[in-house]
Amino acid sequence: MSNNTQSKKESSLIAENGPWAAVGEHPNAITNRFYTYERVQEIVAFIQNIVPAKPEVAIICGSGLGGLAELVVDKVVIPYADIPNFPRSTVAGHRSNLVFGILNGISIVCMQGRFHPYEGYTTAACAFPVRVMQMLGAHTLIVTCAAGGVNKSYRVGDIMLIKDHINFPSMAGNNPLIGHNDERFGKKISFCLRPRFPPVGHAYDRQYASQMKQIAAKHNIELREGVYCALGGPCYETIAEINLLRVLGIDAVGMSIVHEVTLGAHCGLRMLGLALITNKCLSEYDSTIEAVHEDVIRISELKANELQQLILDFVGGVKTNKT
Numbered sequence: 001m002s003n004n005t006q007s008k009k010e011s012s013l014i015a016e017n018g019p020w021a022a023v024g025e026h027p028n029a030i031t032n033r034f035y036t037y038e039r040v041q042e043i044v045a046f047i048q049n050i051v052p053a054k055p056e057v058a059i060i061c062g063s064g065l066g067g068l069a070e071l072v073v074d075k076v077v078i079p080y081a082d083i084p085n086f087p088r089s090t091v092a093g094h095r096s097n098l099v100f101g102i103l104n105g106i107s108i109v110c111m112q113g114r115f116h117p118y119e120g121y122t123t124a125a126c127a128f129p130v131r132v133m134q135m136l137g138a139h140t141l142i143v144t145c146a147a148g149g150v151n152k153s154y155r156v157g158d159i160m161l162i163k164d165h166i167n168f169p170s171m172a173g174n175n176p177l178i179g180h181n182d183e184r185f186g187k188k189i190s191f192c193l194r195p196r197f198p199p200v201g202h203a204y205d206r207q208y209a210s211q212m213k214q215i216a217a218k219h220n221i222e223l224r225e226g227v228y229c230a231l232g233g234p235c236y237e238t239i240a241e242i243n244l245l246r247v248l249g250i251d252a253v254g255m256s257i258v259h260e261v262t263l264g265a266h267c268g269l270r271m272l273g274l275a276l277i278t279n280k281c282l283s284e285y286d287s288t289i290e291a292v293h294e295d296v297i298r299i300s301e302l303k304a305n306e307l308q309q310l311i312l313d314f315v316g317g318v319k320t321n322k323t
């Protein structure tokens with residue numbers, strides 16, 4: 001029996017039987033048992049039937065940042081609702097479209113709307129589209145998000161290059177890779193099979209980060225650089241929580257990205273992360289200002305142009321990297 005037939009057999013066994021469910025299976029393991037390699041391949045085949053072009057760069061748009069897709073030319077838009085077994089975005093500021101086309105001369109796929117654990121999805125379900133985009137051909141992933149400024153020097157409207165992250169859900173036993181590890185995910189890009197224990201110490205590509213700094217300098221955009229931390233949400237943070245995050249050296253807080261980057265690292269993507277600081281996080285009990293999602297979207301939309309400019313130039317540079 002060929003290796004592929006063997007893995008296929010194992011994969012369907014995992015998908016159909018899941019004997020562990022009876023004794024209490026982790027929700028991410030259930031998700032990963034559902035999104036087998038073959039099922040992800042089916043989704044990829046469905047999309048390729050509509051869009052044969054191979055995207056090189058995948059982009060995930062954060063709250064209020066989906067306007068980037070308007071800059072894409074020769075666009076093909078596939079609503080998530082049309083894609084078999086694809087979740088839907090349920091939050092304001094997130095549309096539910098997979099957008100294909102050309103951005104600054106390079107073929108891209110853009111998720112106009114992401115999935116968050118607080119919407120009811122497992123972190124594995126939130127992140128599985130990363131595998132879809134990698135299997136479609138993407139070698140680079142750009143994640144963008146709206147985030148609260150924990151660092152006291154940050155101002156509303158600042159853009160933060162994500163240097164690193166703290167994945168609190170994962171530290172609490174909620175990592176999207178929990179469950180069966182199918183090493184075929186990511187095989188195409190990496191020179192070796194992706195391991196059971198993927199390293200994430202350099203998840204954010206250093207060369208990409210330095211390119212982004214140069215692009216920001218060229219446009220006279222002050223770029224912050226810091227550590228992003230993901231919490232489960234949907235509540236914004238208490239004052240005590242913000243003070244704790246500050247002690248830990250965290251610069252910005254949100255409810256996304258880390259599970260996407262985890263899967264991206266597993267399948268060997270080169271990654272760049274940008275967070276737009278949409279609000280300052282409260283740290284004094286006599287303050288009367290609270291974070292509000294409507295403000296988050298308003299600020300994102302207001303500052304979207306700058307972020308889009310950075311991404312546009314960066315994507316153009318990715319093309320240069322390849323030659």
Ligand SMILES: O=P(O)(O)O[C@H]1O[C@H](CO)[C@@H](O)[C@H]1O
Pocket residue numbers: 061062063091114116144145146147233254255256257292293296
């Ligand atoms: O991370 P994105 O999707 O940009 O959204 C951020 O904004 C929302 C809260 O206002 C949360 O979903 C948080 O994660």
Ligand SMILES: Nc1nc2[nH]cnc2c(=O)[nH]1
Pocket residue numbers: 146147148149231233235236237253254255278279280281291296
């Ligand atoms: N958790 C969290 N997510 C955000 N997204 C945008 N602002 C915030 C914030 O202050 N906290």
